[in-house]
Amino acid sequence: MRSGSHLEEVLRGGRFAVTAELNPPDSADPESVYERARMIAPVCDAINATDASGAHVHMSSVGVCALLTRAGFDPVMQVSCRDRNRIAIQGDLLGAAAMGVRNVLCLTGDGVQAGDQPQAKPVFDLDSMTLLRTASILRDKGEFLSGRKLEVPPRLFLGAAENPFAPPYDFRPHRLKKKVDAGADFIQTQYCYDVARLREFMAKVRELGVDQKVFILVGVGPLRTAKAAEWMRANVPGVSIPDEIIDRMKRGGKGEGKRLCVEIIQQIREIQGVAGVHIMAYRQEELVPEIVEEAGLLVRDAMKVHP
């Protein structure tokens, strides 16, 4: 056990894991975090706190995570390289670990142009790969990047992202392997709406033997309407939605997005090497419990935090 987090325990125990994304509030009230957390926590193994995703400011991921650990939830703190340099990030990793955060997802981050403050300076001092390696150096060597010793190293379960649905498709499995070499213990992917593409990707990942070294959680999420799906496809970086899915959303009635999500989860579950799903229900958190239940994934042991 590298971190002792609930998520790590579940994955190492071999149970199909469920994580869900919490959309941080535009609020300074802790209750707005707890309200959302209470909705998804009973059905998932860890809660992802996003770090200004889509380059939109919300409550910081370190703040959200600190609130979540106080209440006994197991958060996955997302860290992006867009807004902070290596000095700030290493400090945040220590601070978060001191607050009880045990899972960290290392991301490059969307460009500032995707957000509502495109005038901002994009930092990108590290990239997701060097961030992962930096975090694993803190944990495993007990040192900062400079080589300076830590008194007590952080215990972290390190995550990384992959997008099997974006080109260059044949590089993606190799890039996943690079992330494992850089220190990734688990992977959370971008939204999967193209199961055939995922199967191809996973076949290559198995061929490289990478599925034996890392836990892969595939991203899923309910589409709201056909229109919303088209908007997402055009405007959210990295989201790929095939035409068949949009057509099905047009034909289907109310609840089609949720039904589709459940079906995709069931198909993903059959793929060898997939260790879990990561549900991103943007502004539809209330659907998460139904999705988990209908997909037959209700978790039995509640999340607990390890101080």
Next chain:
Amino acid sequence: MLRFLQNSPHALELVYAGTSKMLVPFRRVMKRGSRMERLFIHLEKWTKGATFDCRMCGQCVLHSTGMTCPMTCPKELRNGPCGGVRANGYCEVLPDRPCVWSQAWERSRKMPLYGQEILHVLAPVDRRLKDTSAWVNHLHPELLKPPAGWES
């Protein structure tokens, strides 16, 4: 002509390998802060600028990145593409430009000498080396040492 050169990574890697060998005897005169360095800064701006749209990071890794400059990626990624690459292979940030890493990957597949280098994790950029000569730094490996804690 330029496009042809950029799409001939196997020729460019030979130029790299050749220059790399050819410069070794000049190690002593090619020092940081020397007149030779100033000359090389101009030469590099001119040649690599024209060929690769070089940003003068001073720590050239072209042979590890399909002879495609990773510093032209808006996120300056040196270890592979981000997750935002568009379905047509174009950039998330600059939609009218092909993704630097899509090109880097394609080109690396045509490089018999250094094509596998793209699979290795590169250290974070040393921001102090900006606008220095990558060739001079290349001849003095102590100038390119990653941070002490970094392990490859």
